[in-house]
Amino acid sequence: MRPTFVKTENFNRFLAGLLAMKDRGAQECCFLILDGDPGLGKTTIINRWVTQEGGIYLRAKKEWTAAWMLRELLGELKTSPEYSFEKxxxxxxxxxxxxxxxAERDGSTFALVVDEADHICRRESMLETLRDLSDHLEIPVILVGMGRIRDSLTRYRQISSRVAQPVEFKPCSLADVQALVKGLCEVEVAEDLVEQLLHLSKGYTREIKEGIAAIERLGRRSPGHVIDCAAMDGVQLLIDRRTGNPIKVRAER
Structure with missing residues (x-):
């Protein structure tokens, strides 16, 4: 599989959310919520963006405290932390x-990203620390979660009022799957198999990439051939993550 980043509709939704935040009227609206089910490519997209723009990426932990978060933040900033919270x-x-x-001098968009933010979205002390940093510096804070952040933040008016633009990641469209197959797969794939990959994966990026890997394994045994549903009939394309059962390609009879 090619180590290529493919721009999907979810990537464009994320960029649109960033643009809306930049165009915000109130300077204190510096929070961006990036929400969606696991497996939709949020972490891949946000890591790519952070690498390009030079932002800071943190992954929240279940037992995080505000002090622990600051220590990890300072570690990412290559700064040895002092002993007190205030320092x-x-x-x-x-x-x-x-x-x-x-970043401003370089024309980049600097932001602090907190992935798996579901762990902290009900903990006021953590959110207040992020709010203080954002308000003090007017830098964006991007909270990445798994579908529950927006609802959880409604209880904290001082935080929810600062959300400039929520972005919801959605399952891939057919155009997305076509782009992913074209960009990542090192064998040629027929349209009927692309459509079945969309159907069987339910549009989840993680499953789509798993399916592309399976297609490549078969394709390498038949170099120069276009791989279609007939060629993969009865071959395992994915694994059902709930049951562990194989999900196989079925060609039309």
Whole structure:
């Protein structure tokens, strides 16, 4: 499989959300929520964007505290943390301000990204620390979760009022699957198999990539051939993650 990043409709939704946040009227609206079921490519897309733009990526933990979060943030900022929360907060403000100014000079969009933010979306102390950093520096904070963040934040008006634009990731369209197959798959794939891959994967990026790998395994045994449903009839394309059972290609009879 080619190590290529393919721009999908979800990627475009994310960029549109960023643009809407940049165009916000109130300067304190610096939170962007990126929500959606697991397997829709959120982490892949956000990591790609962070790498390109030079932002900061953190992955929330179930037992995170505000101090633990600041220590990890300072680690990503290549700064040795002080011992008190107050000093760590000041360090974070200083380093984030420096990185934000550098990004502005370079024409980049600097942001602090917290993945798996479902772990912290009901913990006011964590959210308040992020709000303080965002308000103080006017830098975007992107909260990435699995479909529950927006609902959880409604209880915290001081946070929810700062959400400039929620972005919901959705299952891939046929055009997305066509683009993923064209960009990633190293064998030629017929349209009927692309359509079945969409149907069997239900549009989940994780499953689509798993299916592409299965197609490649068969395709390498028949170099130069276009792989269609007939060629893969009865061959396992995916594994049902709930049951562990194989999901096989079925050619039309």
């Amino acid at each position: 760590m907060y000041r360090q974070a403000v200083r380093e984030l301000s420096r990185r934000s100014a550098e």
